[in-house]
Each structure stands twice: as C-alpha cells, then as structure tokens.
Amino acid sequence: MCFKNIAFTLFLLIFTFSASAQKIYSLNGVITDGQTGETLIGASVKLSGIKQAGTTTNAYGYFSISLPQGTYDLAITYVGYKPIIRKIDLNTNLKLDFSLEPAAQLEEIVVSSVKRNDNVTNPQMGVEKLDVKDIKSIPVLFGERDILKTLQLLPGIKPAGDGNSGFYVRGGAIDQNLILLDEAPVYNASHLLGFFSTFNSDAIKDVTVYKGGMPAQYGGRLSSVLDIRMNDGNKNNFTAEGGIGLISSRLKVEGPIQKEKSSFMISGRRTYADAFLAFAPDTSLRGNTLFFYDLNAKTNFKLNDKNTLYLSGYFGRDKLGLNQAFGFDWGNTTATLRWSHIFSNRLFSNTSFIYSNYDYVIENQLEGNDFKVSSIIRDFNLKQDFQYALNNHDIRFGINAIHHTIEPGRITASENSSVNPAMVENRRGIETAIYVSDEWKASDNFNLAYGLRLSSFALLGAGNFKEYDSDGNEINSTFYSAGEVVQSYLNLEPRLSASYQFNETKSVKGSYTRNTQNLHLMSNSTATSPTDIYILSSNNTRPEIADQVALGYFSNFKDNTYEFSAEVYYKWMQNQIEYRNGTDLRGNQNVEADLLYGDGRAYGIELFLKKRFGDFNGWIGYTLSKTERQFNQINNGKWFNAFQDRTHDISLVGIYKASKRWTLSSTFVYNTGNAITAPEGKYQLGGTTVFYYSERNAYRAPDYHRLDFSATLEGKPGKKYQSSWSFGIYNVYNRKNVFSLSYEENPNNPAQTQVIKTALFGVIPSVTWNFKF
Template identity: 50%
Template sequence: MHKGQILLLLAFFILGPLPLSAQEKFTLSGQITDAANGEDLPFVNVVVKELPGVGTISNVYGFYSLTLAAGTYTIEYRSIGYENISKQIQLDSALTMDIEMAVPEQGEVLKKVTVTAQKKDENLTRTDGSVTKINIKDVKKLPTFGGEPDIMKVAQLSPGVKTAGDGNSGFYVRGGGLGQNLVLLDEAPVYNPSHVLGFYSVFNSDVLKGAELYKGGMPAEYGGRTASVMDVRMKDGNLKEWSGAGGVGLIASRLALEGPIKKDKGSILLSGRTSYVGTYLKLSDNETINRNKLYFYYLNFKANFKLGKKDKIYLSGYTGRDVLRFDDLFGLDWGNTTATFRWNHVMSKKLFSNTSVIYNDYTYNILVNFLEDNLKITSSIRDFNLKQQFSLYANNNNTLKFGFDVAHHSLSPGVVSSENEDGNVVETDKNYGLESAVYLSNEQKIGKKIRLNYGVRFSMLNRLGEGNEYMYDEAGNLTGTTFYESGEIMNTNYGIEPRLSSSFLLSKNTSLKLNYNRNFQYLHLLTSSTTSTPIDVWVMSSNNIKPQIADQVSLGYYQNLKDNKYEFSTEVYYKGMQNVIDYKTGANVFLNDFVEAELVYGTGQSYGVELLFKKKVGKFTGWIGYTLSRTEHKFDAIDNGNPFPARQDRTHDLSIVAIYKITDRLSLSGNFVYYTGDAVTFPSGQYTLDGITVPYYTERNGYRMPDYHRLDLGLTWDFKKRKKFESSLNVSLYNVYGRQNAYTISFRENEADPGSYEAVQISLFRWVPSVTYNFNF
C-alpha cells in the first residue's frame, strides 16, 4: 500500500468519517466550576439532548470542548452530587460557555433525586476498566484509624489492590511490588506515601479533590512504573469565600484554610497536620518507652490565579516529616517535599495545553549511636520534571492527547557522617539520570456502544555523569570502570509502550472492557524481602540493570442492576513481567557503590480474577470485593530456576465495607479484611558448623505468614448545622476483636531449653480506639 494511502487511512480512523454534507460546524467550549467555591470540576458529562450519544467529558482542569453542526441544541451538564444544568444554545459561531454547578441544598437532595443523579451508568461506558475512582465524599464515611479518612486506605479496599500490612501505607497492585506504583500528588511523584505507623498516608482528604487508581490500561500520558498509577489531585482553593476544615483527634489534628486572594480570580489553600502520639509515650512509667519520640507533621499549600479567559496558573506544594527516636540509640526521620507549578492555557476552542514544572524530594536520615559509633546516614532521591501535554478535541468522537515528560533524577544512596573526633565522611556514588518520554493517545467513540482509548508512549532513560559506570562478569566480579564527566551520557535504555483500553456496551446495563498495556520502569526500589521499613534504596537502570517491563491484559464484565442501584463487576487479568529484580544471597544493598553486582534478574507472572459487588444508594451502602490471584517469580540463580511465589502472592483477598445510616445524623460504618499471609522463607533443617548452629533452606518463599484478618467499626454523629459551621464526632475502633496479626516472625533460642529454638511472632496494634471531632466552615 502506498505511504500516502496509509496516512489517509490512519487519519480517517483517528478523525472519524467526515460528514457528507458540507454543513458548517462550530465549537462550544468552556470551563466548568463549582458554584460554591470556584473549584474546577473534572469529569463532568456534557451531553446534547437532541443528539443521543453525542457529548464529551470535562478534563481534569474542568475544560470541555464540543463541536457540532450549526443549530439549536439543549446542552446538559451532569456531575455526581451536583444539580444538573440545562442550557439552550443557538450555535451559529464558536461559543464559549463557562458553567458553574451547584450542590443542591440538603432538603432538596431527596426531592430531586432524578435531578441530582448523575449519569449513574458511567461505570459501564468509561473505557478505563481497571480503574478505581476514589470519591472524597465516600472516603469520609469509612471507619479509619484516628477517625481521619485516608484515601490510600480506601484504595486498598478495592479488588486487586492489597495492603502491605500493618504499620505500612504501601500497597501491591496485581502482583506488582511496593516500588512499582506511581503515586502522584498534583503530578509530582511521592516516593514514600506512608507516615509513621502506617495508619496515615501523606494525603489529607480535606484538601483533596479526588484520586484515580489505575491497575491496568493506563493512558499513555502515565509512565515510569509497571504496576499502577495513583493520581491524586489537590483542591485549588476556594475562589468565592474563606472556608476551612479540620479535625481534633486523640492522635493527630489537622486544619485547612482556603479563600480568595481576589474573588473569582485567584485563591490560596493552606493545610497542616501534626501528630502527638509520642506524647502518650511520656506517660509510661517504663523508661524504655517514655524516653522515645514519635511524631509527624506536614504542610500543604496551593495557590491559583486566572490570568484572563485563557490562562490559569497554579502553584502547589507539600512538605512533611516523620520522626522516630528510640532512646539515645537510634533515630530515623524521613519525609517528602514536592512543588508543582502548572500553567493551563486554552490555545483554541479545540486545543488545551497544560505545562508543569515539578520538583520532588524524598530524604531520610538514620542516626545510630551504637556503642561508640555516632553516625548519621543521609539518603535522598530528588527529581526536576517538565511535563507538557496537549489535549486536542478533534471532533465529537476523538480526543487526542499528546505531549512529553522530561525528568532529571538524582539519587544519593548514602552519605555517612560521624560526630566523633575523626569526623570521617563516607559518601557513596551519586547517580544521575534523565528520564524522558513522548506520547500520543486518542480517546475514540465508535457509534453509541464502543469506546476506545489507544496510544503509544516512547520512554527512555539516559544515565548521566558525573559518575562511574561499572562492568561486571557473570559472577559479579568487577571487570572495568569508566568515569564520565558531569552531563556526559553513560548509557541509554529505552522502550515502546503500547496502551489500549476499551469498552463495549452489550446492553443498557452491561458492558465488556478490554485493556492491554506495556509499561517500562527505569527506577527500581530495593526493599527488604521480608519486612517494610522507610529505609528505601532506589537504583536506576544502567548498563547492568535493565528496565523492568510489564505486559498486562485484562478483560472485565460490568453490570448494573435494579436501575443502577447495584453494581457488579468482574475482571480477569494476566501480567507478564521481565527483568524482575531480586538479591543475591547475603546481598548488601545499603551504602554499597557496587550494588548492581548484588542483584539478580528474572521473570514473573501474575494472574487472577477480581469480583466487586457494590450497593450505591439507600440507607445501607457498601461493597464486597474479592480477589483470587497468583504471583510467581523465576530466577536462574534462585531455587535452581524453579518458579516460586512472590512475597506479595496472596491467594485470597477479601474486603467488605458497609455503611448504615441509622438516622439522618448518625451512621455506623465497618470494614472487614481478610487475606492470605505473605509468602516467606523459613528453614527446613539445621546443622552445626564451626561451633555455630546454621539453618538450612530448601525453597524460596515456601512458607506463609499466618492469614491476616481484622474488623474496624466507626460511629459518626453529625451535629446540627449552624449557619455555615458543620461538625461531627467520630468514634472508631480499629481491630475490634483484637486479632494479633503477624508483623514479623523470627526465631530465638529457647531459654528454658538451651539448644532448641522457638518461633516468635510480633504483632502491632490491638484494639486501637480513637475519637475525632471533625469540622468545616
């Protein structure tokens, strides 16, 4: 086929069949905001009443664009929790129409169910099958530790998303590891989203607009991690009036304030949270406990300003710190800092541009006052990132997104300084890299029943000097070193990542969704194979470390029942993984310049079936999620090349969430989780060598930690609203029946019977009660 013909065919496919008549077309576009606070409203359905199936959805910045033949139309704007808006328009030239949507008054909600109900079957028609959309209003209803809602905890109650366990906010998605999730806060990556004790994540729901968790079928605009993308967006700040929200609890308190800098033009938002759990430690009579410290704090900031009809700028940031001190012996503090500058520009009625400049940093310090050592170890990962994205509303059936990302990574695995007299400073090699990507995707409607989102991403990592490139033989012995000057390219890895997500409406109430995605990951988290700590070591792909690659295909069946009151979905998935990383026996990855020689590479696969049944309306709401899955890794260097279960292989994973509204003001909520214990390696025998008892192993991850299960309950009382002031009291109990779930299992010599050993289990948190007073005004 001639090249010109191919291009023509491609253009036809992307842009859709051209109209046969020469009727003139015009574009209706605008910005959709919340009438109460001026916040941009994303994902609002914009439909044309006279043309069933024709419409669009506002983007994450509230911008929409719709091109129609000249004529008179009724345009309807629908979004969950807002009153529908209907506008009559005469389209005979390009038209800009900004829309403000209002939340109905309390009393009107019940009367106007049909009016306020958004397109309830949106879950059927969205192409992104493997996506969990997290609504902040839902988050606030659930029982959580300390009475404070947490977006990460809610995400972990979805099928296919599994918590990393007590004391950790990390999560596993469809067999992926902890470091394979891309967590974004206003586009800035957050390398460690966990606060101390793992009960709180770094996200304060009071200042969030919403979040989406992609388990598969990620659009081409996302990249850099193989398992999932969690895209969290902060509120912009109230453009209309000053308002606030907060909470006072037994463990932590928080406050957020937002208001206009100039009404309807610009606003500012500030929020903070601090914990004082360490204060309780001082109450203990036990010196081993009362000499410890434990707290965290963080601050969020956001400002936005409209520079005219076509431009809007945003500046947002986050900084937080966790501090743990164990007597004078040991200290650890860690935290993330992010800053995002964003510029939205409406280039034309059909072309929207978003430019972002992003900074993020994750640093931890370890203080060891161990015997006569008095050491401080500092490790950090820091990025500067430029993103440019264009959205082209080509026609009513095709919306193209294209753009590029460039991120400069700088990794400092460890600087060890001593406070002793000799004051030696030892610094491991710093690593630099430039990760870049270009992408193109198209969201296409074919008829009324088929929606596609397909695209491709080309990604690349260039390792940069100044630094050493090491060469190793197969046994991991160093065979050569090449030094590169600052900015010189040391080596390059790259890959092509095709993406597809699709939905096929089978009937009014059922749809099928098919996704495929290939993801490359160039930054790798080296975590402990057994327990999770904030002591993360990140390494970059290089001449020795190949990028991790995941190919995933999933098929989902979605059905809404009883006039969309109930929702049922099931998905099956298969994920193949290449260049999975593990460690050589006895590997030392900490403060080691030659860490690449300590790693081994293999393959992996994960497959499973996920079920979700949800009741969305009524006094009693909630869901049941269940996942049956298997995740295996395979390394030539481990277990003679036989596949073995990955640590995160969880055969069964069950979440039950229920909320019962006892009265208008009182609601009871509960969640129950159950999952198969992590796969773990224990010895199968022992022997004596040189006078020392040595265990011996027959297989990797051949054992299981005990199964995990837990029930949490919460009771929320909403106080009577006074003018604008609303408040509620939340009483919750975490781990209601005091299950001792295993945090670690280790072995020690039996004091009563020297020479024999016993297994010791450590569990965290039994019966943790909390009382929190929440308010907003």
C-alpha cells in the same frame, strides 16, 4: 523514524474517520463548584439528540466537544451536585462555563462514578475514582482519614500489611506504583513508619487509580498510577475546617485572594504522640521524640478567560529520637507550577514545572561512635500536555522530561568517632517521553481508547561505572565525565482499551498495556521503609517491562443502583530484581553486583458488587490471583511464589445512614497469608545453630482478617458552623494478625524449632471531633 511513521499513520486514521460533510462546531467551557469555585474533575457533559455525544471534564475542569450544527438538550451532571439542564442552539463555536450547586445530602458511597452508568460506558477499564468527601465514613486506624487505606479495600489493590502504607496492584511490587500529588511523584507516601499515609484528606479534591489500561500520558511504573489532586482553594468565601483526635490534629484554611479570580488553600496536620511520652511511667521513655507533620498549600490566579496559573506544594517530615542517643528523620517536599491555557475552542494546553525531593537522615549521637547517614532522591520535571477535541475524538499528546539525581548514601562522622566517613557515588539520569492518544466514540455502542508512548532513559556521568557478570564478579570499570551518556534505552509502549456497550446497563471491555520502569527500589525488607533507596537503570540493570491484557464484563441493574463488574487479567514482566543471599544495601558501593534479574507473571480475576444509593450502601470485593517469579539462580530456575502472592483477598464495606445525624459503617477484610521462606532443617556450626532454607517462598504466613466499626454523629446543622464526632473501633475482635515471623531453638527442647509471631495491633478505639466554619 519508525515512531514518526506510526504517529503520522495514527493521526491520518483519526482525520480520515472524522471526515464529515456536515458543518461541525465546538462547545467548550469550565465546570466549577458554585459555592467554592473549585474546578470539578470528571463532571459529565451529555447532549441529547445524538447518542454518542458526551464527554467529561479533564483534570483541570475543562471540557470540549465537537458536534454537527443543530439544537440539543445539554445536561451537566456530577455526583453529589444538582444537575443543570439547558437547551442550546449550536450554530457557531460556543463557550459556556457552568457552576454546579451541591445537593442537600450526599448518599453516594466512597467509590463513585461521574455519572450513573459511567462504569459501563467508559472505554477505560481497571480505573477507580475515590470520593474524598465520603472517606470519613470508612473506619481506619486511630480514626485518621486515610486515602491509601481506603483504596486498599478495592479488588486488585492489596495492602502491604499492618504498619505499612504500601500496596500491591495486580502482582506488582510496591515501587511499581506511580504516586502523584498534583503531578509530582511521591517516593515514600507514609508517616510514622507506615501507620499513616502522607495525604491529608482535607487538602485533597480528587483521587483516581489506574490498575490496568492506563492512558498514554502516564508512564514510568509497571503496575498502577495513583493520581491525586489537591483542592484549589475557595474563590468565594473564607472557610476553616479541621479535627482533633487522640494522637493528631489538623486544620485547613482557604479563601479568595481576589474574589472569583484567585484563591489559596493551606492545610496542616501534626501528631502529638511524643507529648504523651513526657508522662510515661517508664522514665526512660521521657525525652524521646516521635511525631510527624505535613503541610499542603496551593494558590491559583485566573489571569483571563484563557490563562490560569497554579502553584502548589507539599512539605512533610517525620522525626524519631531516642534520648539524644539516636535520631531518625525523613520527609518529602514537592512543588508544582502549572499554566493552563486555552488556545482555541478545541485545543487545551497544560504546562507544568515540577520539583520532588525525598530524603532521610539517620544519626547516632553516642560519644566515640557518632555518625550520620543521609540519602536523597531529587527530581526536576517538565511536562507539556495538549488536549484536542475533534468530532468524536478526544486527542491527547505531549512530552515529558525528568532529571533524576540520587544520592544513595553518605556517611559523616566527627574526628573522634570510630566510624570512617564514606560515600556511595551519586547517580544522575534523564527520563523523557513523547505520547499521543485518542479516545474515539466510533459508534453508539463501540468506544476505543488507544495510544502510543515512546519513552527513553539515559544514565549520565560523572563517576566510575562498573560491569558485572552473572556471578556478580566485576569485569570492567569505566570513568565517565559529567553529562556524558553511560547507557541509554528506548522503549515503545502501546496502549489500547475498547468497550462494546450492549445497552445502557451492560458492556464488555478489553485492554492491552505495555509499561517500562527505570527507577528500581532497593530494600532488604518485604515492605516499604524510610531507609529504602533507589537505583537507576544502568549497563547492568535494564528497564523493567510489563505487558498486561485484561477483559471485563460490566453491568448495572435496578436503575443503576447496583453495579457489578468481573475483570480477568494476565501480566508478564521482564527484568525483575531479586537479591543474592546475604546482600546488605547500606553503604554498598557495589550493590548491582548483588542483584539478580529474572521474569515475573501475575494473573487473576476480580469481582466487584456495589450498592451505590440509598440509606444502606457499600460493596463486596473479591480477588483470586497468582503472582510468581523466575530466576535462574533461585530455586533451581523453577517458578516460585512472589512475596506478595495471595490466593484470596476479600473486602466488605457497609455504610448505613441510620438517621439524619447518625451514620454507621463497618469493614471486614480477609486475605491469604503472604508467601514466606521457612527453615526446613538446622545444623550446628561452631556451636551455633544454623537454619537450613530450601525453596524460596514455599510456605505461607497465617491468614489475615480484621473487622472494623465506626459511627459518626453530625452536629445540629447551622448556617455558619458545622461539627461532628467520629467514634471508631479498629480490629473489633482483637485478632492478633502476624506482623513478622522469626525462628529459634526451643529452649526446653533444642531438637525443636519454635516460631515467634509478632503482632502489631490489637483492638484500638478512637474518637475525633471535626469542625467547619
């Protein structure tokens, strides 16, 4: 009832502020790429004659703006496309669709805004967009274009390390990032144990990451939202493009089903590292399996001017096998059916039915000891979103319901196996939310984005549900039948972002955000693993909660060629999770008995300087931060460094257009080593050396730094066929960055302890041939 009153008051304020004696009309439409028919996300719509008149297209290319009757100069712009300038007389509701033609040459760097000073004028802060067309300019491991690795070059987004596609955002853990592919959550976004991400850049149209002040339509994670949208497919012409590299190849085909009405896109990728094993000098390596594949597919049908259907899917799999003795495979499957409907000139609707599945299987095939371990997390998701344009307000509201099913672990074995079958009980839950938000252009200088999200979670039977005390002892066990509510939670999540614009090139912004999370990652390692499992909030495990405040200064200079920003943030977190010493997650029927709950805090400053245009461009990003945790049962209740705490994080990116055909680029990254727990002593117990550990994460791993270089040679331009060669060197000066640390007695002097450092990569060259026709 309280939320209804708040929502009613919110709408009353909106309508009160919007009251006007003038006649108001709406201008709406869809903006697309003139060559492919793809909708353009974040295209700028600006009208002169009234300073605050402007908007951007939403995630479906649709825009709507309400204005007083009059004559305006309309400007439609989008990075890398020729602008459209048109004079319009607005004396009735008007629908205008626009097709933008790509510019002859793209000069913008990877991180780009939808207009030259959008970073200054946009009330949202802590948001970055990635121009997928230019990812090819960034040097990466094995020459494989990688969205996640490129994002980790931005301040506030820290990589989990070599051989890992996970990332940390403003002190949050890896599982506190919501990764969406066409609105479907992706639970493990890595291939080959983290060397590659699951996202094939050929199939991706738009990438947006929110690391603070996220809009109210997003929820379910504490730290960030990574919203990735796939290409719709070319509505005008059939095209094909791809690439052949040292260890993988890819191919994308797209084209119209019915010209200008419907289209399809199919993009596939596969590694062939296992093919080289057949020629390995070591015969024991022959017959092993090591590869991944993924497939992105999408189709859309424009039923009429007001209705469009979209169907998209992702299918990815990794397989690892050792001479028919051991097998390990894991993968993601997602599917999204979306219906976009225009109710009126001002009201836009999007209805989505979403399916997501992540599973893994581990198989031991040794005779007499064979077994198979499997785990699944599966979601069915319904979303209904509305967008309403009202004078200087852009109002969004909607509902979301997700049904989670988690199969934590099932062990099966043959009759002759020494391994006993076992199964951890499945868990089910329903996560629902209702939200309302408004982006209000209050004046020529002041913009406000505010909203409320009411989220709820219900843990459902059937099964036995236990309760534990603070020492992990069982105090109660109750059986609940199928569908019966075991435990429920309700949380109100306010969101607020504001910006004050001093002039066209300078502004200050502030934000406050509260987020809750009901899915919790269980992992014995410090980085993501395919065998990680999730648990749901329960009568023992409460929802994680994070509150974040941020303040930023944004400035452009030299005709918006250079962009500078400085953001400070403070985040405090409740119900954070750690493990008791000796916890084993695999097949653990009582994993919650081994969990500890405490608080967290993270704070820091992020500095970003970027040159956006010209033959030479790039950026410098620097983060100074602190991340800590506090648990009564750890470190005598004192605050200690979280594993992902890194004091300094620096990234430098340079891209140089040396000639019409040659583009050179380089990146340098440096960060303070992760916080680690190291032994402070040792003693003998039954003839075995036992190491003594005291404070949690009181020491540091060695600092990490690396220089990469790449060069791209464009083929001679042709009307129907294009090609390029990409050459790269990863880790140019062969830095042996630490992947793992272990401790053991020095065999030459048992009184001493030696540290064993393992490095994953040295210098790695790469070459890839890309083509398009």
